[in-house]
Amino acid sequence: MNNPVILIVLLISTFWLQSCQSVQHTIDVTSIERKIDKESPDYKICSSFTLAEKAIADYFSIAEEVSRDEFHHESIILPCKYQGSIKIDGSQFQWEIFSGGSGYLYNKSTEKRYLCKETCCNILKGLC
Numbered sequence: 001m002n003n004p005v006i007l008i009v010l011l012i013s014t015f016w017l018q019s020c021q022s023v024q025h026t027i028d029v030t031s032i033e034r035k036i037d038k039e040s041p042d043y044k045i046c047s048s049f050t051l052a053e054k055a056i057a058d059y060f061s062i063a064e065e066v067s068r069d070e071f072h073h074e075s076i077i078l079p080c081k082y083q084g085s086i087k088i089d090g091s092q093f094q095w096e097i098f099s100g101g102s103g104y105l106y107n108k109s110t111e112k113r114y115l116c117k118e119t120c121c122n123i124l125k126g127l128c
Helices: 004-020 043-048 053-062 068-074 118-123
Strands: 027-036 064-066 080-088 091-098 102-106 111-115
Touching (some): 043 080, 053 091, 068 111
Antiparallel strands (some): 064 111, 080 091, 091 102, 102 111
């Protein structure tokens, strides 16, 4: 290893590989409630929409956090959702996930918007 070019390439490769690793979060779903707007004319599509605790934790691990504008333009809000509370890395939040893949995560100081895009929809079958 007397060649400095090889050493530099190895160092860059090491840092690049570390930056590609996904960030793991500690997620604890503390409550779950199913809501259906039966006043909506298409509420019957909700009969097959189910989310378990693991799917909720997975959603907030793999769904893409998006800007307010992107959420406004791309989200699909259907008359069925799940909502509840969740702890992520020790911080308490409220959450909502709609059939179609749109979601919110919020508390007094934070409001985040999520979209379940292609990879997320492939993993969480039945959500999108």
